[in-house]
Amino acid sequence: MTKKSKYLDIFCREADEHLASLQQGLLALEREPANAELIHELLRNAHTLKGSAQMLGFADISAIGHRMEDLLKDVEGGKRQVSAPVIDLLLKGNDAITRMMRALTECQESPVNIEQFVAAFDRGEFTGGEFKESQASNEVGIGETVRAKVTTLDSLVNLVGELIINQRRFENRSASLKRLCTGTGNLSQAHELQAFSRGLEEDVLYQGFLIQELHGKAMALRMLPLKTITEEFRRMVRDLAREQGKEAELVVTGENIELDRVLLENLKPMLLHMLRNSIDHGLESAEERLMRGKPAQGTIRIAARYDGNSVRVDVRDDGRGIDPLQLKQTALQRGVIDKEEADLLRDDEALYLILRPGFSTSDEVTDLSGRGVGMDVVKNNIEQVKGTLALASEVGQYTEITLHLPLTLSVIEALLLVSAGQSFAVPLNYVQETMKIRGDELASVGGKEVITVRGVTTPLVSLATMLGLPEKKRFQQGGKIALVILKFRGHCLACSVDENIGSSEIVVKGLGMQLKSVAFISGATILGDGEPALILNVPDLFASAEGAATGKFRQAFEESLAVISRGKVLVVDDSITTRTMERSILLSHGYEVEIAISGEDALEKVAGRRFDLVISDIEMPGINGFELTKRLRGLEEYRDVPIMIVSSLSRDEDKRKAMEAGAQAYIIKGSFEQGALLDTVESLIG
Amino acid sequence: MGDKMDEKKRGGYEIGAILHEMREEYWQGLSAVEESQGEQLECVSFLLGGELFAFETTSAAEVIRIPRLVKVPRVQELIVGVFNLRGEITAAIDIRPLLGLPSPPITASGRIIVVKGDKFKTGLLVESVRGVESFSLEGFEPVVQSLSGTQREFIRGQIRLEEQLVVLLDVVKLMKAPEILVEQQ
Structure with missing residues (x-):
């Protein structure tokens, strides 16, 4: 720190105290105007404030302090009476200084038009033009923010999540009540119930909106964009460099990445130290840079981005870099390492010497940063948040410090998918694409299955198998395999999944202290239905995919082809829900399915085509199921084809009628979810 | 005691409320008998491997119905899965194999007792919860000789009741056991 900024820090703290006691004292004075001791105390506050501001060259603050002091002197000397307008005036002065102090610490322009303010103060009335518009509107007053414990915020977010569920x-x-209402017999009661149900429905809907909004706000409480801490760095870098006769520009990318506020609080001192180091030790003077063929202005870059289950922040300067030989020598001189250790250290390892306590490479320890002390702080802070730090440098070219910060609670974009019947999330930055392939698009290399993705041969593995979970289903409708193509360090890996659901913003949660580190899993999130979904650790997947067991897709595909010829089924039903359900059950078990939406439609479809089985509803517009069965039996080629009735009619009479018409089986709708449909189909046509 | 355990709709209930009720009942009972029966231990009691187990209510946070458990890949079998406990990812553990107990299937009466440890909460899968009861320590016996090392580690002993035995589980030790932690490389 420079002398000036060190004093600035002290001044800020001192001013805060004086401003606080002025505020309190002035309000007390209004209640007891004759309190001479209090007036004197206030006078002392204003005087000290004025004096300190003057010393540091803050003329504006000093000017206002001076006016306040004069006014208080008049009050003490009995020239003016303590009155509401006088107190108001003094409070105004106090406010103005408070605002200016805040602007000062945030490296912003003064929010006060000083001439106007002083004139207004002398006049005793304010017009409103004394404060700059833009500043006033941007600023968040003290009364508009509160401090809250992060644990409180955490439980708030968790509770809102539960509220959603x-x-x-x-x-x-509410929906089931609505259904119940339509079936009630008693008329007067039914009306009342229906009205109640409608009212409830509306209330529930409205509450839903409220909860959604609440959830958004609760989430926002925890997260802040990186720019909340980097914005003030730009000015700081520029000024600090100038003080050293250097030119520097700070470029920040990824400023909008949102981080947990706890992480940000930790990150700020780390970044400050690193920037100071870069200016102090890294960047050369303009002349030296020009001599080396570099632009006169040095550049420091802060680049933040999501990297797997962490946030990566690179701080890189294009300065002189770190010379490992020189480092070793200094370390030897200072007794940080001995000769033996020095000989063993590789160049890239030697860089890490700067992290050792009490290490400093600068020949002169400048005001700006005692390097060793600073990097020590960085190391401690990063260890506190369980992050990692890596150093890279090339002499004469650059120095780069890479921080990996864990996500304790961050929002990321992720692909949701189902594998082994369970939902998983994959951070979207690891996902190249999702696709469906047919079994015949598979090839094998050295006994391992591969597919071609955009012209590149890519290994194919089963996600469930890799995770050691039982495979639930391998083929989607039409014998296709759903795949997610993962990417990591320039390599791709195709993983088969049950289903890709789509991308979504998820909140990353840790697995807690019991599941400290789990292979393949980097965290978890809670889905909209309240169920947890694990977040896959893609680097782990890549590591284990080497030599992973072949997925045996081809074999399975061939088997499934054989299964597909199990039989052709015609499904006749006017309800799209029933049709679709029956169709998907049958398809997933290897039957070929044709749909007819009415008896007439069915009769058209059977003409000229041979089905192995017909499944029909009874009640349909046009000819009903009994009639359809009779007519089919009348056709030469459908005399012996099994016909199965699926109906919601459960009376024995209906069953009897179906059998009389020529059906072989009769099952009640609703029971086919429990496998009755499939069992019956298998018993009829195998 | 069992019929005191009617859970509310959400599938969980406040141990605190039940405890309060229990205390009331207990004090009423005492005033009737006049004289106390010595030191009491307030426990949540439950069935594990067909045997009656118990541990102090101070370690129990709540009892919930078993939600859908999400399997965690490649962890020890004891970790049955994870579930959402009001926004916190919590593991459910089946300690019956650890205690050398038989593992009858968990049916609809199965519950999860959420156990509080120093560092985390975990869900203990049990076959059913009997209730919150006060046991007299007079009937306490140290662990029997025939138990194996791991069993002795987590079982403190048993309390003889008139009609049966209650095995006292050492949950404090259990919560610190490496067997229930996952820390892979």
């Missing part, structure tokens, strides 16, 4: 239950209950 409970809201879903309310919605479901």
